[in-house]
Amino acid sequence: MIESLKTLAIKSSATYEDTPRTEWSKMYPGQIVLASSQIYWTTEVENAIRDNELEEYVAKQQAQIEDIVLMVRQPLSDQNRITLKALVVIDVHARDVVKRLIDLQISNISDFEWSSQLRYYWEDKNVLTVKMVTAVIPYAYEYLGNSPRLVITSLTDRCYRTLLGAKYLNYGGAPEGPAGTGKTESVKDLAKAIAVQCVVFNCSDGLDYLAMAKFFKGLA
Numbered sequence: 001m002i003e004s005l006k007t008l009a010i011k012s013s014a015t016y017e018d019t020p021r022t023e024w025s026k027m028y029p030g031q032i033v034l035a036s037s038q039i040y041w042t043t044e045v046e047n048a049i050r051d052n053e054l055e056e057y058v059a060k061q062q063a064q065i066e067d068i069v070l071m072v073r074q075p076l077s078d079q080n081r082i083t084l085k086a087l088v089v090i091d092v093h094a095r096d097v098v099k100r101l102i103d104l105q106i107s108n109i110s111d112f113e114w115s116s117q118l119r120y121y122w123e124d125k126n127v128l129t130v131k132m133v134t135a136v137i138p139y140a141y142e143y144l145g146n147s148p149r150l151v152i153t154s155l156t157d158r159c160y161r162t163l164l165g166a167k168y169l170n171y172g173g174a175p176e177g178p179a180g181t182g183k184t185e186s187v188k189d190l191a192k193a194i195a196v197q198c199v200v201f202n203c204s205d206g207l208d209y210l211a212m213a214k215f216f217k218g219l220a
Contacts, residue, residue: 005032005141005195010126012036022067030083030146031195034090035128035139039120041094045101046109054102061095079146086149093152116161118193130194133161135168140196150182150189159186160193 012028013036025033048057065088072084097117106113112133119131120139128139150156163173175183184200191198201207201215 001143002141005029005143006126006128008032009035009128009139009141013039013122016040021064022071025068025071025083025087026080030079030086031144031192033083034086034149035120035195037087037090038094038118039122039128042119042121045098045114048098049101049106049109049114052107054098054106058095058098058102061091061098065091065095082146082148086147089149089151116157118157118160118164130164132164135161135164137164137168137194139194142195142197144192144195144197147192149192150185152189156182156186156189160190163187163190164194 008028009032012024012032015027016024016036017040019027025037028036044057044060045054048054068084068088068091072081072088076084101113104113109115115131116133121129121131123129128141130137130139159175163175166173173187175187177183188198188200199215199218201211
């Protein structure tokens with residue numbers, strides 16, 4: 001599974017620049033499309049910051065979103081439609097981030113406003129790494145299927161910063177708050193972002209010793 005996804009990630013990154021993005025997004029599994037798209041977004045934003053061309057880059061992003069929206073209106077397979085829905089969600093957040101960088105007149109890639117974003121890099125020997133502030137997490141290549149993604153708000157970003165920082169230091173995290181505010185969904189979405197398996201269980205009275213034994217078997 002890991003080898004397959006890694007091979008696809010390398011292939012999709014290699015073909016990204018030579019293929020129209022609308023066609024490219026239909027060539028690979030949804031999870032790989034999102035990851036590769038974010039690798040290029042990170043690189044392109046950093047180049048735009050260095051060259052002082054963020055305004056031009058926002059226009060390019062807007063055009064990319066409009067192309068995908070036009071595709072969504074056409075007949076598509078169910079799988080492609082799920083991928084494109086997730087891609088639009090990620091793209092819109094990516095555009096909003098760049099607009100914010102422009103408003104704050106960011107001119108250095110080491111500025112906190114940029115380093116506090118979820119960024120994807122190819123490091124040496126084709127290692128895909130996800131970075132956020134001081135946390136550096138290897139992309140885990142767990143196959144999570146083709147699934148929709150959460151709309152990312154500034155609060156989601158803050159949760160990600162805290163949880164990724166904790167994971168990087170081998171700690172746990174405990175989102176707290178009223179029911180139905182999106183704690184579990186945020187954790188599940190962060191798991192999708194770094195491709196790690198996320199197991200959700202409810203501690204109700206139905207959780208007997210047999211169910212607990214299953215958790216421990218799985219952990220072991």
